Amino acid sequence: MEPVISLSGVTAELGGRPVLRGVDLTVGPGEVVALLGPNGSGKSTSVRAAVCQVPLTGGELRLFGTPVRRFRAWQRLGYVPQRSTAAGGVPATVREVVTAGRLARRGLRPLGRADRAAVRDALEQVGLADRAGDPVDSLSGGQHQRVLIARALTTSPELLIMDEPLAGVDLASQRILADTLREQVGRGVAVLVVLHELGPLEPLIDRAVVLSGGRVERVVEHSSELPADHACHPHDELDPSVVPPLQTGIL
Numbered sequence: 545m546e547p548v549i550s551l552s553g554v555t556a557e558l559g560g561r562p563v564l565r566g567v568d569l570t571v572g573p574g575e576v577v578a579l580l581g582p583n584g585s586g587k588s589t590s591v592r593a594a595v596c597q598v599p600l601t602g603g604e605l606r607l608f609g610t611p612v613r614r615f616r617a618w619q620r621l622g623y624v625p626q627r628s629t630a631a632g633g634v635p636a637t638v639r640e641v642v643t644a645g646r647l648a649r650r651g652l653r654p655l656g657r658a659d660r661a662a663v664r665d666a667l668e669q670v671g672l673a674d675r676a677g678d679p680v681d682s683l684s685g686g687q688h689q690r691v692l693i694a695r696a697l698t699t700s701p702e703l704l705i706m707d708e709p710l711a712g713v714d715l716a717s718q719r720i721l722a723d724t725l726r727e728q729v730g731r732g733v734a735v736l737v738v739l740h741e742l743g744p745l746e747p748l749i750d751r752a753v754v755l756s757g758g759r760v761e762r763v764v765e766h767s768s769e770l771p772a773d774h775a776c777h778p779h780d781e782l783d784p785s786v787v788p789p790l791q792t793g794i795l
């Protein structure tokens with residue numbers, strides 16, 4: 545079956561520096577793929593490139609089989625960015641943030657009944673229907689993350705792309721997030737998720753792709769084969785261009 549997303553030999557630069565150096569990555573329909581690797585290895589840049597937030601300098605990106613330059617069906621894809629970008633300090637209610645996911649795909653026309661129902665349904669799916677009128681700033685880290693997932697679910701996407709959904713989230717909330725995701729996967733939704741630790745998501749993961757230095761270092765067909773000390777525990781990637789400072793010391 546045709547992949548829902550495929551990156552072939554993708555390269556990208558940030559600040560004039562090559563960050564992605566030929567990333568190959570595919571996610572099939574209904575598949576859950578974890579993107580792992582040390583800090584700075586290019587995980588976030590890969591998913592941001594996949595949703596056109598970072599321009600490619602080379603390679604090919606296809607979404608649902610269509611080259612990205614011809615792709616228009618953005619409602620088939622839900623993107624959950626890193627949590628710090630959720631409300632950006634703007635006072636907004638939970639409902640407003642979630643509604644933004646719906647608006648982004650339909651322009652500035654007034655909300656219809658179907659839009660309101662989709663927002664309600666998305667909030668129910670993440671267990672936050674009772675918090676709809678609350679300011680997002682009053683939520684915990686885990687609840688905040690669930691708001692971002694609800695925002696992505698408003699268009700009933702077939703592919704969810706998530707950037708570190710477990711970061712800064714306590715274990716109880718991680719389990720709730722895992723339940724939400726399990727339900728989506730049960731509906732046949734494919735997932736590409738950047739993770740530092742697999743946590744409660746581990747049983748859901750079909751394949752792990754480990755990045756290093758902007759390239760795929762290896763692909764692990766089952767997450768249980770990942771050594772405990774690799775990728776799941778972040779460490780800064782060594783930059784070969786940086787020469788370590790001379791240790792002078794006093795003898």
Ligand SMILES: Nc1ncnc2c1ncn2[C@@H]1O[C@H](COP(=O)(O)OP(=O)(O)OP(=O)(O)O)[C@@H](O)[C@H]1O
Pocket residue numbers: 558559561563581582583584585586587588589590778
């Ligand atoms: N806006 C930017 N301008 C310049 N360089 C950037 C920018 N954003 C990221 N980079 C650099 O690109 C490289 C890859 O960053 P990226 O955020 O994709 O890594 P990551 O694997 O997601 O790391 P982390 O685990 O810390 O989130 C890093 O060396 C980073 O310093």
